[in-house]
Amino acid sequence: MREFALLCFGIARDITGQRMLQRPATPGLTAGELQQTLLREYPDFQTLASLKLAVNQSYATEDTPIAAGDEVAIIPPVSGG
């Protein structure tokens, strides 16, 4: 099965222990489903003030599809400035 890259920034990198994960691109996968999976696999994500995903460098909604070769990123609460 083909894969997509999952980038981990800020506290997400501490929680997963990785800068980048390769994950299987299951057919019909959406950002909403991936988010639910991550919350189950890494319960520490449930303690964050918010959790978003970006797909190909844009914020995703629940329905945003994820396909093989996509660049997906875990966006914990941002704190620039």
Place this chain on the structure above:
Amino acid sequence: MREFALLCFGIARDITGQRMLQRPATPGLTAGELQQTLLREYPDFQTLASLKLAVNQSYATEDTPIAAGDEVAIIPPVSGG
């Protein structure tokens, strides 16, 4: 009779033709009365967007008394900045 100094700034200097006038400090003179006198003597003041007086470097009200030796200033519309 003793006098007070009347400073003229900005367009007030153009209207009176002077940087400073010496005016008689008539007994009981107020800023309101001086303002009326100036509007009569120099009708061009009536064309301004506003006209204020300062007595001893503070904005005056109608009732502010003016005495001999005071420093009075004509304050046409300010436009700093």
Place this chain on the structure above:
Amino acid sequence: MNQERIHIGRHRLDTEGLQNLYSQPQDGGIVAFTGTVRNATREREVLHLDFEAYEPMAVHTLEQLREKTMRKFGVRDVVIHHRLGRVLPGHAAVVVVVFSAHRKEAFEACAYVMDRLKKEVPIWKKEAFVDGEVWVSAHP
């Protein structure tokens, strides 16, 4: 650069110098307003501005405005420098710098200083065009 917190004078203004001089490590945000002379007013070319002030009263009024602003918005420090004399287009006529722990108050305080300065402080400017001069805001 003049190093007073309130200053009116003929020297060129230096926003960055004031920021560096007065910033403190407890500040989180610095908002600096630089008012520059525009090269046109209602599409008429401006050659230069001439500023004059009732200097002692203007300094006094600015000092009161500075203190009121610090109290009203809870900002740590406020610096206000205004230029006098001839100022050419593109050059700064006024600089207001506000130092604060928090940015919202810094923005509000800086905007407030400019609003009040333009209404209260005895400073006047005359705009010079190719075909004449005008005391700004004098007439309705």
Place this chain on the structure above:
Amino acid sequence: MNQERIHIGRHRLDTEGLQNLYSQPQDGGIVAFTGTVRNATREREVLHLDFEAYEPMAVHTLEQLREKTMRKFGVRDVVIHHRLGRVLPGHAAVVVVVFSAHRKEAFEACAYVMDRLKKEVPIWKKEAFVDGEVWVSAHP
């Protein structure tokens, strides 16, 4: 100083340099926000901040924010520079400069950029104290 209008990187920030580089004679007001690292958070001493970004997305998000701000407030130009890596207390982490014919819009636009930047742009900071480190805002 990096001369792009939108930049994220490790070099020191230069508010004045950006102001001078991008100001135009038709501007009447320049509002510059400089966000500096405070030496304390809730009375705990801060040793330094470490900034990281999802760089391509952060640049892209800032470019969109710049364009939206210029449209929304009618300001002439907006410059946003953000530092990455380690930044010590007293040093600037972010600079936003807004150039405009009129000051009210410049203040509003500059405050708007900072509000949106703090909510939307994928940049993160970790605060280092004597006894540990914290990702800022991560937890409720």
